Amino acid sequence: MEQVCVGVDIGGTSVKLGIFTLGGDLLKKWELPTEPKNDTKALIEKIGKSIKENLKEGGLTLTDCVGVGMGVPGPVLPNGYIEVVVNIGWKEVFPARMLSDILDGMPVALGNDANVAALGEAWMGGAKNYQDVVMVTLGTGVGGGIIVDGKIVPGKHGLGGEIGHMHVRDSETEKCNCGGVGCLEQISSATGIVNEAKKLLSKKKATSRLSLLEDITAKDVLDAAKAGDAIALEVVDTVSKYLGIALSHLTLTVDPEIFVIGGGVSKAGEFLIEKITEKFVFYTPITKTKADIVLAQLGNDAGIYGAARLVLG
Amino acid sequence: MEQVCVGVDIGGTSVKLGIFTLGGDLLKKWELPTEPKNDTKALIEKIGKSIKENLKEGGLTLTDCVGVGMGVPGPVLPNGYIEVVVNIGWKEVFPARMLSDILDGMPVALGNDANVAALGEAWMGGAKNYQDVVMVTLGTGVGGGIIVDGKIVPGKHGLGGEIGHMHVRDSETEKCNCGGVGCLEQISSATGIVNEAKKLLSKKKATSRLSLLEDITAKDVLDAAKAGDAIALEVVDTVSKYLGIALSHLTLTVDPEIFVIGGGVSKAGEFLIEKITEKFVFYTPITKTKADIVLAQLGNDAGIYGAARLVLG
Secondary structure, X not given: OOOEEEEEEEOXXXXXXXXXXXOOOEEEEEEEEOOOOOOHHHHHHHHHHHHHHHHHHOOOOHHHEEEEEEEEOOOOOOOOOEEEEHHHOEEEEOHHHHHHHHOOOOXXXXXXXXXXXXXXXXXXXXXXXXXXXXXXXXXXXXXXXXXXOOEEOXXXXXXXXXXXXXXXXXXXOOEOOOOOEOEXXXXXXXXXXXXXXXXXXXXXXXXXXXXXXOOOXXXXXXXXXXXXXXXXXXXXXXXXXXXXXXXHHHHOOOOOOEEEEEOHHHHHOHHHHHHHHHHHHHOOOOOOOOOEEEEOXXXXXXXXXXXXXXXXX | OOOEXXXXXXXXXXXXXXXXXXXXXXXXXXXXXXXXXXXXXXXXHHHHHHHHHHHHHOOOOHHHEEEEEEEXXXXXXXXXXXXXXXXXXXXXXXHHHHHHHHOOOOOEEEEEHHHHHHHHHHHHOOOOOOOOEEEEEEOOOEEEEEEEOOEEOOOOOOOOOOHHHOEOOXXXXXXXXXXXXXXXXXXXXXXXXXXXXHHHHHHHOOOOHHHHOOOXXXXXXXXXXXXXXXXXXXHHHHHHHHHHHHHHHHHOOOOOOEEEEEOHHHHHOXXXXXXXXXXXXXXXXXXXXXXXXXXXXXXXXXXXXXXXXXXXX
């Protein structure tokens, strides 16, 4: 029997799981609700039981599985310690050890979800065959993951790749969730895009198809921009400007070979990539040879791919 | 005979060389003028000859030396290729191969000088015993070097740690040498500090001991700030603010355990470290546990230490 590995991506509402060949083929994937919250042991036990059952269904035993990787939505310290993960109610836990105990001592690796997604895209997605990769995830917030020499840079305090909280707009006065001001996330997340559009609409009183909508979404703004709406284009320009600055910061720190843009906002596709690229080029006059900027390819599966890859070392 | 390694730091006016034990003790150091320029082969031959002579004088043969590391003032690609180093007139060369050929095939490693200095401080200087280090060099320009897991992050285009050209001040209109605007180097280098002071003096017409000086230096500004001069303090506040922002960017990318501040400007000592730390803390509300910020310890020898360490892998 071919050996396999398992990837687990723990989110706020569901836990995604996948069984993979060591070469990166997804054999099976399934989901569990993220319940109970606030009880790490109970959730980890449920995950462990589900992995055993699904391996068994596939005619596999625990010894056929080389290990399990797990991504969690919060900072992970180098020793596997999690101080707190707010949206699943975890506090002061070592979840990898817990899962390993349940799985007869099988190796279990742990990482931050955005970092793990980056590793997934580097393994089998938009950055396949690249060793130095930065992934930016534009969702409700802005996340990031940095891969150097094929390995995640997790950071000494679990903040590696937390690029959503880079202070990029000095003139900002509203506070970010992190307690800071002028964070990238305040502008370039789905939430940020909507806020930028609303601010511009109230300020400019210009004609915009966006003003006809009762409730604006980030997708509305991007669609309107694609259709040539001036207000929407101005929002996309601002969003791309600060993303371009953030990518220039990343170039002047870890200097990757490729940037991968993922998350819900990235569904705007090549239109958005072109806008970001234009700004990125403007803010990196120091170099002629630039990193490519591409779209993510694995969608919501990036987390399970990356988690599985994580345990392969 | 104990084995040794050699570090070479090639600067615009002089080449510094040092023979080290593998444990990091400096046995001997010396200098050569950086002549001839615009002729890589001739300079490398001179360096090779000088290494042989100095090893011999110390009773050492080439076989006692495990290798030579070299730092150069420009970007180095991962394969050791240098496209151009302006201030020594090098173009399209592989200098490590050249030196290795002269030294009977001895291993020769090559790195960017700011990166190599960071490695030196991590090996035997201000960040001794740390594996995840960022060094910021505040000299005529602003340079930087990033160490992750004990190794330099050189970057795919040789731009790893080029933090002096991070776009941090959006309101800037003057151009930087790199072709960009609002670079950290325009504010926080020795040159930048003088410019900031001159701008403020001409704008404010306030009383300042700086206005008594015919020619202001960065040291004058820092000394005046220490003495409580309001204009000088405002300059130091601005300089520290943008350094604090840059360190926050670095925390949100590679998240090091320690920052080392070096270069001529860092001679202002703990006064400057405190100012930078205050701003750094302000721009990283996301974390309670912070990287330490400390002064570099090796001065101008950081380059030879780091170059020697580089060849040890």
